[in-house]
Amino acid sequence: MTRWGILATGHIAARFAEDLRLVPGAELVAVGSRSAETAERFAQRHGVPRAYASWADLAADAEVDVIYVATPHAAHHEAALTCLTAGRPALVEKPFTLDLATSTELIDTARAAGVFLMEAMWMRCNPLIRRVCQLVAEGAIGTLTAVRADFGVAGPFPPDHRMRARQLGGGALLDLGVYPISLAHLLLGAPQHVRSWAKLGPEGTDENTGLIFGYDTGAVATLSCSMVGATGLTASIIGSTGRIDLPEPFFRPDGFTLHRADAEPETVTEELAGSGYQYEAIEVQRCLAAGLTESPLVPHSTTLEIMGLLDDIRAQIGVSYL
Numbered sequence: 001m002t003r004w005g006i007l008a009t010g011h012i013a014a015r016f017a018e019d020l021r022l023v024p025g026a027e028l029v030a031v032g033s034r035s036a037e038t039a040e041r042f043a044q045r046h047g048v049p050r051a052y053a054s055w056a057d058l059a060a061d062a063e064v065d066v067i068y069v070a071t072p073h074a075a076h077h078e079a080a081l082t083c084l085t086a087g088r089p090a091l092v093e094k095p096f097t098l099d100l101a102t103s104t105e106l107i108d109t110a111r112a113a114g115v116f117l118m119e120a121m122w123m124r125c126n127p128l129i130r131r132v133c134q135l136v137a138e139g140a141i142g143t144l145t146a147v148r149a150d151f152g153v154a155g156p157f158p159p160d161h162r163m164r165a166r167q168l169g170g171g172a173l174l175d176l177g178v179y180p181i182s183l184a185h186l187l188l189g190a191p192q193h194v195r196s197w198a199k200l201g202p203e204g205t206d207e208n209t210g211l212i213f214g215y216d217t218g219a220v221a222t223l224s225c226s227m228v229g230a231t232g233l234t235a236s237i238i239g240s241t242g243r244i245d246l247p248e249p250f251f252r253p254d255g256f257t258l259h260r261a262d263a264e265p266e267t268v269t270e271e272l273a274g275s276g277y278q279y280e281a282i283e284v285q286r287c288l289a290a291g292l293t294e295s296p297l298v299p300h301s302t303t304l305e306i307m308g309l310l311d312d313i314r315a316q317i318g319v320s321y322l
């Protein structure tokens, strides 16, 4: 069995706890929160045997094999550091931290300690996304020329929502934009050229953001994220001899359509169980069982490149979180 702990008790922590039930060999044994009351409430609701009133107490539990960090972005660094310094492997929600410097510190700490660490970019563990990558690698749509992906929601977010809190890393880019950026990175790697523009909201964070990535191969990625307009959460991957369309939500698809030149479109569908978070948990357990300290599906180098891109974009659009 892999004994899981969950750190923080909000929206995504609850959904992850539900999906852990779908993971063979997973056991949710502990939860840690900033208060005893919230820890105990979560433990009761999700049938978790041990509830801790601090992150440090959770991390000190030697009968926890891995901790899922589900705080708002701004607390990922401190929470994950608490796990790693106690020798506890960690799966850390996206965006990994607020910036490249703190992400680098976390990864250096994990590497020095030989402890497993992974960004919870669940899209990269999704079986249909992995199948799409395989098709692209096999040349199903020729040479890649473009990736288009949008993640815009209309909100409105109430004033006390973390998306509106600058000090918590609020705004569209880190929360939503990280998905189109990660998809482009998954297919095309790190871009050589980055252009971006954003309308900033009253909190000084981005609320409506457009991105263009250029690649020396000649490929382009056109991406957007928004917290003031629902874009449709679709993506297309375009190549010299075809195209793959991902329906919404593109980061957790239940199918895709392959358009090849001179052929009828082929639609592949697969009903996925749960919310789709189980696949990242399965990957964590596979890595731990194999003695790995990072996942080949979400390598540290990718996390660092994505964080570097987010830093570059923020510099262009004039957003800082401090």
Ligand SMILES: NC(=O)c1ccc[n+]([C@@H]2O[C@H](COP(=O)([O-])OP(=O)(O)OC[C@H]3O[C@@H](n4cnc5c(N)ncnc54)[C@H](OP(=O)(O)O)[C@@H]3O)[C@@H](O)[C@H]2O)c1
Binding pocket: 008, 009, 010, 011, 012, 013, 032, 033, 034, 035, 038, 039, 070, 071, 072, 073, 075, 093, 094, 095, 120, 122, 162, 168, 174, 175
């Ligand atoms: N993978 C996905 O599909 C997905 C979806 C949604 C969110 N996320 C990511 O998951 C993270 C949490 O999002 P969420 O929607 O679950 O947020 P949320 O509902 O606001 O919950 C965050 C939890 O973190 C703790 N917390 C709140 N404020 C904090 C602070 N200032 N410092 C430290 N801890 C604090 C609270 O738990 P306690 O009271 O127990 O401490 C709170 O319940 C974000 O980084 C987000 O990007 C991922």
